[in-house]
Amino acid sequence: MSAAFFRSIGGIALALVMAAISVAAHADPKGDSSACTSQLFEGDTFVVCRYRASTSDIRLVSRSMRPTAVDLPGLRTALGREASRVEFAMNGGMFDPNFDPLGLFIASGRAVRPINLGKGGGNFFMLPNGVFWVDARGAPHVSETHAFQTAVRHTVWATQSGPLLVQGGRLNPHVSDNGPSLAVRNGVGVKNGEALFAISNEPVSFGRFARFLRDDLGCPDVLYLDGAVSSLWSPDLGRIDANAELGVYVIVMRKR
Structure with a gap:
């Protein structure tokens, strides 16, 4: 031939x-049947973990609720036998030097910390900021903070963080498409009733992280959870980060 x-x-x-x-x-x-999967976007890799109310339970935990949970390995120990049900866990919002939630925090329907409408420096206070919350049906939502405050709803779980990287499909005006500030970042968006939690494997810009959730995952609203301390526990991936002490966690478990 x-x-x-x-x-x-x-x-x-x-x-x-x-x-x-x-x-x-x-x-x-x-x-993919796994709770967490890896994806590539513009040359960087991300892990995406999904929560569906039909198959999983979700909860938010603060350090004050689990004092020995200083990091994800500590959380695994604190959960005891329940750790076998964990599909994934991540840092779930920003916290102060005492490891208390920096803003609104609702756990099992009880307000642990009030909403924070103050002004200050840092990402939390970059406007608009927002709230990730879960209603009585287990459905997840991402809302701008003032919109959340004025709406009438029954909230079972909630964590306030900032900034809201994407709102109504538009990038936060303070965020450029691919700026010079790089960090390992994590955040959450909601699409078709599912919460998509994402964490970058490498340091990435705000803009690239936001566009990944908006353009690749299709999330119209994206809440930033943190950077630098961003951590993931994924039994599927055999991964449990221990790179930072944490104050707030989101945990997704298989239904009993």
Whole structure:
């Protein structure tokens, strides 16, 4: 057979391999039975963990509720036998030097900390900020803080953080598409009744992180949870980060 034939076959094979890589990198997280999956966006890798009320339970925990949970390995120990049900856990919002939630925190329907409408420096106070909350049906939501405050609802779980990176499909005006500030970051968006928690594996900009959740995952509203201390516990991935002390956690578990 001619050399041209083999070159043609080789080109087709290469194209098929590249197509397979592209599909895997942009796969919808619903398509995998694992709670957490890895995805590629603009050359950076992210882990996306999903919460569905139909199959999982969610809870928010502060350090004051679990004093020995100084980090994710400490949380695993504090959970005892319940740790076997964990699908994933992450840092779940910003906290003060005493490891108390910096803003609103509701656990099991009880307000542990009030809403914080103060002004200050740092990402939490970059406006608009927002609230991730879960209603009595277990459905997750991301709302701008003032909108959350004025709405009538029964909230079972809630954590306030900031900034709201994406609101109504638009990037926060204080966030550029791909600025110079880089950090390992995590946040949450909601799409079709599912909460999508994402964490970057490498330091990334605010803008790239926000656009990943908006453009690749399709989340119209995205709340930033933190950077630098961002941590993930994923039994599926065999991963439990111990890189920072934490004050607030989100935990997703298999239903009993």
